[in-house]
Amino acid sequence: MTAAVIIIGSGGHAAVVADALLAAGRQVLGCTDSDVQRHGAQVCGLPVLGDDSVLVHHQPALVQLANGIGSTRAEPLRAHVQGKLEARGWQFTQVRHPSAIISPFAQVAASAQLMARAVVQPGAVVGDGCIVNTGAVVEHDVQLGAFVHVSCGAVLCGSVHVGAHSHIGAAAVVRQGVALGARTVVGAGAAVVRSSTGGQTLVGVPAIELGSKT
Numbered sequence: 674m675t676a677a678v679i680i681i682g683s684g685g686h687a688a689v690v691a692d693a694l695l696a697a698g699r700q701v702l703g704c705t706d707s708d709v710q711r712h713g714a715q716v717c718g719l720p721v722l723g724d725d726s727v728l729v730h731h732q733p734a735l736v737q738l739a740n741g742i743g744s745t746r747a748e749p750l751r752a753h754v755q756g757k758l759e760a761r762g763w764q765f766t767q768v769r770h771p772s773a774i775i776s777p778f779a780q781v782a783a784s785a786q787l788m789a790r791a792v793v794q795p796g797a798v799v800g801d802g803c804i805v806n807t808g809a810v811v812e813h814d815v816q817l818g819a820f821v822h823v824s825c826g827a828v829l830c831g832s833v834h835v836g837a838h839s840h841i842g843a844a845a846v847v848r849q850g851v852a853l854g855a856r857t858v859v860g861a862g863a864a865v866v867r868s869s870t871g872g873q874t875l876v877g878v879p880a881i882e883l884g885s886k887t
């Protein structure tokens with residue numbers, strides 16, 4: 674029996690997660706949100722049940738969680754909340770929209786999220802908590818560390834390596850073989866052609882570090 678799911682968060686990313694889970698035929702009980710103003714609201718027809726304290730009414734053996742907290746840069750919240758709940762025994766489910774094309778020769782972690790029309794090619798490794806968002810392409814032999822977000826329409830060419838907690842902006846392109854260290858932020862629309870050590874924000878075509886242009 675496939676476990677029912679509760680989504681942590683009730684914002685825009687939570688809606689995309691809900692949509693993907695429902696499209697995949699999963700039973701979704703609702704969302705949580707720490708903001709009391711959101712309690713009783715609906716996300717894709719699902720109720721916002723309350724804050725995370727509602728989890729006391731459920732058992733990890735019967736219910737899995739899905740991470741509905743999005744990220745637009747190298748923010749720690751998404752990973753922090755997931756880590757806290759995993760330490761309490763909760764398991765985060767993989768989210769896979771039925772229209773995603775995922776090679777059976779790719780390795781996708783249990784809590785990764787693969788949204789509508791995402792493509793993951795052979796030899797790719799998608800780490801825990803990663804998001805491969807709508808229409809993003811993760812080419813052959815790409816490696817994504819934990820909690821990397823590949824935003825909508827971004828393209829990671831073959832053998833790109835991306836360190837943990839990095840954010841690849843919408844419609845960005847990373848050239849084949851480039852390695853980006855942990856907590857790199859790539860701006861929307863950037864073309865990254867050189868490797869970098871991590872922690873930088875890279876923007877433009879070709880991408881340079883934000884603020885480095887004189």
Ligand SMILES: CC(C)(COP(=O)(O)OP(=O)(O)OC[C@H]1O[C@@H](n2cnc3c(N)ncnc32)[C@H](O)[C@@H]1OP(=O)(O)O)[C@@H](O)C(=O)NCCC(=O)NCCS
Nearest residue numbers: 745746806824825841842843858859860861862874876877
């Ligand atoms: C790169 C980014 C993180 C910078 O955010 P920020 O630090 O808040 O930057 P600001 O908006 O204050 O802009 C700072 C400067 O960078 C420029 N800039 C911002 N984003 C840029 C981008 N993607 N490409 C080129 N230049 C950019 C701004 O024009 C501004 O230039 P100025 O100082 O000459 O006026 C952000 O703009 C971005 O692209 N985020 C990705 C968003 C995304 O992928 N969303 C998808 C979610 S699914």
